[in-house]
Amino acid sequence: MTKEAKILLLMSALFTFAAGLSGIFVNIFFWKQTNSFIIIVIYNMLHYITTPMTFILGGIIAKKKNGIWSLRIGLILYAFFYSLMLFLGNRGGIYIYILGVIYGCAVGFYWLAFNTLSFDFTCVTNRDTFNGFNGSCAGVAAAIAPITSGYIITRYAGTKGYSIVFTITLSIFLILFFISLILKCNNYGSKVDFSRAFSKNCSDWSIIRKASALWGFRDVIIGVLVNILIIQTTGSELSLGKLTFIGALVSSASYVLVQKVIKPPKRRLAIYIGTIGSFLAVVIISLKVSFNTLFIFMIMDSFFLPFFLIQLSSSTFNVINKIHEEDLRIEYMINKDIMLNAGRVISSIILLLLLSLFKGAFVIKGYLLLIGVVPVVAGYFLRRLSKVLDGDDLPKCNKASSKNK
Secondary structure (H helix, E strand, C coil): CCHHHHHHHHHHHHHHHHHHHHHHHHHHHHHHHHCCHHHHHHHHHHHHHHHHHHHHHHHHHHHHCCHHHHHHHHHHHHHHHHHHHHHHHHHHHCCHHHHHHHHHHHHHHHHHHHHHHHHHCCCCCCHHHHHHHHHHHHHHHHHHHHHHHHHHHHHCCCCHHHHHHHHHHHHHHHHHHHHHCCCCCCCCCCCCCHHHHHCCCCHHHHHHHHHHHHHHHHHHHHHHHHHHHHHHHHCCHHHHHHHHHHHHHHHHHHHHHHHHHCCHHHHHHHHHHHHHHHHHHHHHHHHCCCHHHHHHHHHHHHHHHHHHHHHHHHHHHHHHHHCCCHHHHHHHHHHHHHHHHHHHHHHHHHHHHHHHHCCCHHHHHHHHHHHHHHHHHHHHHHCCCHHHHHCCCCCCCCHHHHCCC
């Protein structure tokens, strides 16, 4: 891998650590203030709506300059978000929807840049390795961060622990901004082709769009629900941190396993393993919510999901390589993110309707079962990319093309 790819991996690990410190606890912080699933879902839905909008804006900036500019803007917005969290304190719940929009802007700029730079700094033959290492490093960071936060939060009364955690997170995002100054990438100097950003493009890309939308339907919303269920069941942020710690360690090991064991001929099998295994994990907590079932869910979900996610991530880039539209990679990243967040928004709207119309724990359990089965459908579509998954008709890496452009 190139020097830039290694720096990007370092940044990804630090970013995951920062996000792990506060990410899951922001929802808990707001839930404790509002005690409302509906408000938390609306908060998350607002950032799902905002993210693709800023993905487009970030794409315009990246095309005119390069992906590093969008990366830096995203990091500054993350820092701004946590600055506001510290400034507002207990009043954060009043401004929760504004905060949701700001968070969505940060997510859009950062992930447009990260996805684009991941493409720029890798190629077909080392992309699975990059994604495997990224998942593994991020998994270790994600393991250490939540249990650290949980310990800090439970050690102090009131919201003081949250303030300390948010301060550490803010500091890391500022450090990440300065690390981003090391990255080098030539300006792209072009404009966004909106016809590519909003259309199906080709049959292979249409499959990526479907798989991304279906994954988005499950993606983040299940984490929000499960984390709140853990707090309801245990009453302790430290317990949430411990379970997240265990899950992240398992996930990290799974990413390494997939990277080492799953080669092109076995990629379709990996999709089956990942989607069916994660569905069975959801079935367990749909039947009964207890500490034991939540523990089993964390282990199973963390182990099986990387089998599917690495294939989805690598296939996205490999389809772009296959159709020789590397210069339009930003448009394809925008295209994919629109579908991903469309799935998240639709999922949030359905959950909001169910929570408004029905009362009782059966709503959450039933919805978990619904979103648990959706990745199986996503896997069905993704496995149809047989030539892409098998590595056929894909351009091979060469030293020149793997360097930053």
